Amino acid sequence: xxxxxxxxxxxxxxxxxxxxxxxxxxxxxxxGGVAELAALCQGWGSAVAALHTIPARxxxxxxxxxxxVLNRRNLMHSMRVAVKGPGFTTxxxxxxxxxxxxxxxxxxxxxxxEQHWIHGDLSATNVVVEKxxxxxxxxxxxxxxxxxxxxxxxxxxxxxxxxxxxxxxVKPEPLVDYxxxxxxxxxxxxxxxxxxxxxxxxxxxxxxxxxxxGSTGTEQTQAELAVWLERAQTYAERVGRLMAVA
Numbered sequence: 001x002x003x004x005x006x007x008x009x010x011x012x013x014x015x016x017x018x019x020x021x022x023x024x025x026x027x028x029x030x031x032g033g034v035a036e037l038a039a040l041c042q043g044w045g046s047a048v049a050a051l052h053t054i055p056a057r058x059x060x061x062x063x064x065x066x067x068x069v070l071n072r073r074n075l076m077h078s079m080r081v082a083v084k085g086p087g088f089t090t091x092x093x094x095x096x097x098x099x100x101x102x103x104x105x106x107x108x109x110x111x112x113x114e115q116h117w118i119h120g121d122l123s124a125t126n127v128v129v130e131k132x133x134x135x136x137x138x139x140x141x142x143x144x145x146x147x148x149x150x151x152x153x154x155x156x157x158x159x160x161x162x163x164x165x166x167x168x169x170v171k172p173e174p175l176v177d178y179x180x181x182x183x184x185x186x187x188x189x190x191x192x193x194x195x196x197x198x199x200x201x202x203x204x205x206x207x208x209x210x211x212x213x214g215s216t217g218t219e220q221t222q223a224e225l226a227v228w229l230e231r232a233q234t235y236a237e238r239v240g241r242l243m244a245v246a
Contacts (some may be wrong), residue, residue, distance in 0.1 A: 024138070027164065028124035032169055038178040040129055040137075041161065045138035045182030050156065052150045052188050054117045062150030064120045067203050069095070070109045087209030087225060088139035094229045095202065104198035107239060111149075111196075116189055118148040122156040124164055150190025154183070155200035158192065162231070163204075194238040201232035 030040060051072065095101050119126070119139055126141040158176050165172040180192065205228035 012182075024128040024130040024136075026125050027127040027160070030129055031168070033089075037170060037175060039135060041175045041179040042182035043135045044127060044137045044157065044187040045179040045184075045188070047139070048119070048122070048139060048153055048179075049183045049186035049188030051119060051145075052116045052153070052190060053138070053186075056115070056117055056147055062146035063114050064118050064152075065144055066112065066131055066148070066217035067108070067152070067199055068206065069199055069202060070091050071113065075173075087207040087208075087211075087221060088206075090222065090225050091202070091205050091209050091229065094205075094233070098233060098236060100239060101198060101202065101232060104195040104232075104239045105202075107195040108199045113149050114147040116147065116150045117145060117155045118150055119156075120146070120148065120152070121146040122153055122160055124160050149190065149196075151192055152195045152200070154180070154188075154190050154192040155196045158197060159200050159204050194235045198232045198239065199233035201228050201235060204228050205232065 004245070027040075027044070030037070101214075114138075119142060121141055121144055122139075123141075126139055128138045128140060130136045130138075132142055157179055161175050161179065162172040165175065168175075183190070205225055208228065211221070
C-alpha cells in the first residue's frame with residue numbers, strides 16, 4: 001500500500017501542474033513573435049522539470065508506457081500481420097531497412113530507466129499556456145503519466161516544437177534550445193540524446209500512419225511521413241557515427 005502521506009503530496013504536486021485558470025490556451029493555439037515563443041518554450045521546460053522532479057519513493061508507483069517500438073512483443077515482422085494500410089507499411093519498411101534506426105532502438109531499450117515521473121505525451125494539445133498575470137504552463141492528458149525515462153518527454157517536446165514551428169514561422173532549433181534551457185535551470189534530471197530522438201520521431205511517424213488520413217495513403221500524409229522518417233533517420237545516423245568512432 002502506498003503511504004497516504006505520500007499520496008497526498010503527489011496529489012498536491014499534480015494539482016499544481018494541472019490546475020488551469022480561465023484564459024489558458026493549448027500550445028497548438030499559441031501565436032507570437034520569436035521572443036514571446038522563446039519565453040513560452042523556456043517556461044514549458046521549467047514546468048516539465050517540475051513534473052520530473054516530483055518525489056518517487058515507492059516501487060508501487062505506476063509505470064509510464066514504453067514506446068511501442070521498445071515492446072519486444074511487438075516485433076516488426078509479426079506487426080506486419082496485425083497492421084494494415086500504406087502508412088504502416090512505409091514506416092515498417094523504413095525501420096527494417098535501416099541499420100541505424102535499429103541500432104537507435106536497441107540503445108534506447110538498453111538505456112531506458114523508470115526513475116522519474118514523466119508525462120508520456122507532450123503533444124501540442126496537452127500543454128496549456130496562461131500568459132496573465134504571469135506565464136504559467138500546465139498539462140492535460142496525464143492519464144498515461146508514471147515512472148519512466150525523462151529523456152522521452154524531452155524528445156516529445158522537441159518533436160512538438162518541430163511540428164509547430166512552420167505554423168509559428170520560426171526555426172525549431174532555437175526554441176528547442178530555450179525549452180532545454182528552462183528545463184536545466186529548473187533542475188530537470190533528463191538529458192536528450194540522438195537515439196531517443198530517433199525513436200520519438202519513429203513513433204510520431206507510426207502514429208501518423210495510424211490516423212484516418214494515414215490509412216488512406218493520401219499524398220499529403222505520405223509527404224508528412226517522409227518528413228518524420230527522414231528526421232528519425234537523421235538522428236539515427238548520429239548514433240551510427242558515434243558507434244563507429246567508439
